[in-house]
Amino acid sequence: MVIFSMKCPKCGLIQMLGATCKACGASVPNPETHSAQMPSQSTGRTASLSQPPSPTIQGKPPQTGQESSQTRQLSFHGTGGSLYGIYIVNIFLIIITLGIYSFWARVRVREFFMSQTEFAGDRFAYHGSGKELFIGFLKAMLVFGVPIGVLNAIPDLLDIPEWVKIVVGLLSFVVTMMLIPFATVATRRYRLSRSSWRGIRFTFRGLVWDFIKLFLGGSFLTTVTLGLYYPFFATRKYAFLASHSYFGNEKFSFDGEGKDLFGSFVLAILLTIPTLGLYWFWFMAKKHRYLWDHTSFATSRFLSTVTGDRLLLLKLGNLLLLIVTIGLGWSWIRVRTARFYLGCLSSQGPLDLAGIEQEAQLATATGEGLASFFDLDAGFDLG
Amino acid sequence: MTSIQTDWEGHYLDGQTAARQRVSIRLMRLGLHVTTERGATLWWPYEEIRQTQGFYSGEQVRLERGGEFSEALLVSDTSFLTQLHQIAPELATRFHKPAHRRRRARLVLIAALASMGVLAVLYLWGIPALAAFVASRVPVSWEERLGRSIVTHLVPPAMRCTDKTRTRVIDEIITVLTASLPTSPFTIRVIVVNDSTINAFAVPGGYIVLYRGLLEKTQTAEELAGVLAHELQHIFKHHVTQALIQHVSTGLLLAAITGDTSRATAYGLESARLLGILRYSRQSEEEADAAGMRMLLESGIDPKGMIAFYELLTKSTSETSSILKYLSTHPSTGDRIKNLKSLVEQSQPKSVKLLKGYDWSNIKKICQTTSSLN
Numbered sequence: 001m002v003i004f005s006m007k008c009p010k011c012g013l014i015q016m017l018g019a020t021c022k023a024c025g026a027s028v029p030n031p032e033t034h035s036a037q038m039p040s041q042s043t044g045r046t047a048s049l050s051q052p053p054s055p056t057i058q059g060k061p062p063q064t065g066q067e068s069s070q071t072r073q074l075s076f077h078g079t080g081g082s083l084y085g086i087y088i089v090n091i092f093l094i095i096i097t098l099g100i101y102s103f104w105a106r107v108r109v110r111e112f113f114m115s116q117t118e119f120a121g122d123r124f125a126y127h128g129s130g131k132e133l134f135i136g137f138l139k140a141m142l143v144f145g146v147p148i149g150v151l152n153a154i155p156d157l158l159d160i161p162e163w164v165k166i167v168v169g170l171l172s173f174v175v176t177m178m179l180i181p182f183a184t185v186a187t188r189r190y191r192l193s194r195s196s197w198r199g200i201r202f203t204f205r206g207l208v209w210d211f212i213k214l215f216l217g218g219s220f221l222t223t224v225t226l227g228l229y230y231p232f233f234a235t236r237k238y239a240f241l242a243s244h245s246y247f248g249n250e251k252f253s254f255d256g257e258g259k260d261l262f263g264s265f266v267l268a269i270l271l272t273i274p275t276l277g278l279y280w281f282w283f284m285a286k287k288h289r290y291l292w293d294h295t296s297f298a299t300s301r302f303l304s305t306v307t308g309d310r311l312l313l314l315k316l317g318n319l320l321l322l323i324v325t326i327g328l329g330w331s332w333i334r335v336r337t338a339r340f341y342l343g344c345l346s347s348q349g350p351l352d353l354a355g356i357e358q359e360a361q362l363a364t365a366t367g368e369g370l371a372s373f374f375d376l377d378a379g380f381d382l383g
Numbered sequence: 384m385t386s387i388q389t390d391w392e393g394h395y396l397d398g399q400t401a402a403r404q405r406v407s408i409r410l411m412r413l414g415l416h417v418t419t420e421r422g423a424t425l426w427w428p429y430e431e432i433r434q435t436q437g438f439y440s441g442e443q444v445r446l447e448r449g450g451e452f453s454e455a456l457l458v459s460d461t462s463f464l465t466q467l468h469q470i471a472p473e474l475a476t477r478f479h480k481p482a483h484r485r486r487r488a489r490l491v492l493i494a495a496l497a498s499m500g501v502l503a504v505l506y507l508w509g510i511p512a513l514a515a516f517v518a519s520r521v522p523v524s525w526e527e528r529l530g531r532s533i534v535t536h537l538v539p540p541a542m543r544c545t546d547k548t549r550t551r552v553i554d555e556i557i558t559v560l561t562a563s564l565p566t567s568p569f570t571i572r573v574i575v576v577n578d579s580t581i582n583a584f585a586v587p588g589g590y591i592v593l594y595r596g597l598l599e600k601t602q603t604a605e606e607l608a609g610v611l612a613h614e615l616q617h618i619f620k621h622h623v624t625q626a627l628i629q630h631v632s633t634g635l636l637l638a639a640i641t642g643d644t645s646r647a648t649a650y651g652l653e654s655a656r657l658l659g660i661l662r663y664s665r666q667s668e669e670e671a672d673a674a675g676m677r678m679l680l681e682s683g684i685d686p687k688g689m690i691a692f693y694e695l696l697t698k699s700t701s702e703t704s705s706i707l708k709y710l711s712t713h714p715s716t717g718d719r720i721k722n723l724k725s726l727v728e729q730s731q732p733k734s735v736k737l738l739k740g741y742d743w744s745n746i747k748k749i750c751q752t753t754s755s756l757n
Binding site: 014016077078079082085088089091092095096099115116122123125127197198199200201248353354355356357358360 | 396397398399400401402403435436439441442443445451452453454455457487488490491494495497498501502505635636
């Protein structure tokens, strides 16, 4: 099959043939065809498409009825039993490999969750590998983990003056504060680059430094305002992560503002004691709905129908399950939760999915390794 | 003879746009012959195909071909796979067989039982054995460094009783106890804490932390010697280091299973500081008891003191639970006392009075020059 894609020499984005790069704008003088696909020229049994694929570059292919329907529902098909089977095998292999298999185990679980999530009739796919996670982990440990561990341990292991200990402690804190946003962005970039729908990959194009500034500033303000800044901080973080995400050559965008959540946030604080904290479920539901309702993709917009009461029921049900099964029911809990959130999510409005083109990056998993070091879970937000 | 269905309906993704083309797929002996709705044909040899979805009931079959941004074929009916296996059995081994799902469930059950077995063995035998092995081979200088930092953490200088004459008395007891030993690599240092808790514990590298509360409960020097002998054995046999390694290993094991790597590193760093959980295994305690008793006998110290003190501590009185603290980590202290008594009966205690002429009640004033905690 003949390929009509190219790789930008400057930023590495793989995209359809053209004169300039769609991401960084660099001009591509003589675009080489991307050779990632296996050549299928063996023994002359190849048949080239009788119609060259140029229509997919210059024009949009004819829309089928499904593509222009106005509502596209997300759903989750996985069962607790299947996931449980995966967990058991994972645990067994992790034990006999003394933990090395845990990276491959994580990939299996992610593959399961993505393959069982359906959008508009097609399932997602995950393309990461355990080897990538393992290497990412090693790199993260070497480059970041060891120095931080040393910085943390120095005060205890050496006999040094008090002020040096304080300086070292501060240094360790600052480095950690900068590494968390770094890891968040790097993880997201990695995971999105390994996720696809109908074969088209997602990408994240936000810049690390921008997010570090956002994170440091937001954390500072949240601390200084004793937490009142939180709705603004959370919204700004989500805005950054969402609006720099792409599916193929189309972008997600976000038009929400922190102030819209501020009222509910303050109300939740005030009602904490009277409702014994239960009102927070309503706030969490409102935040989830708000963030998704203000996320759009190309010409469509998302819609979430998560409500506080159903969220509370979900969490209570999960807790009950956990207790009754003495923790063994963990897989059913995860499946229930995924089914709930995804079942409430849909994409509304016209959307020409067939016309979306491949634009992909091959990001490394170092950020992922770092994120697990900090116990972050920058999960793939479409689930 | 059942008819084999060779022609199937499916969809094709070309990996360059999100357009989904309807195709018809014909199963052939060496590969798939695909015809798109626009009339183009593709040939997919089985050796170049990977199956990435379709392992669970209700899941569509997804076959991929190519490198990073592969093409894909989607077939919603999994009996497609069954037919594939019938048409090209040797080449189809790379594809999932729906009929094998029962077998998969059974394998999972076996894996579950095997995991539990392996975990049990590791936890009950493997980790303790490993910990004991490693602990006895840790260099003394490492243990000393660890012990020093622990002691600085737990017992800051302000809390220590430093009355010179009285600490020298305690050191004398230590000298008598260790006289029977060949050269020991450890330098024993006893630190007395100005606290009314009735407790004492050993720290790696030769430190023994003694609480004023316990000191005040002793009536004779022989009783304290019993306690010190027990703690000395914890040091000589590296019990604390062993407990630490066990604690860290168990934590690592749990972290590996749950895939929670940040906890793993946290465990590694935190355990070195958190010696509040100085919990020995019952085996360690019994070892320290027996070896401590032997040490007393060899030094010629009257063993009745150790036994008497243990009995005093086990008597549950209306006093605070701190009495139980020293012996509290394990039940059946009655057994331990019984064992000690039988050890004494087996030998011929030849006792020399410790610290002849010293009024033992004097020792209780050891903390009077330091600031009290309570």
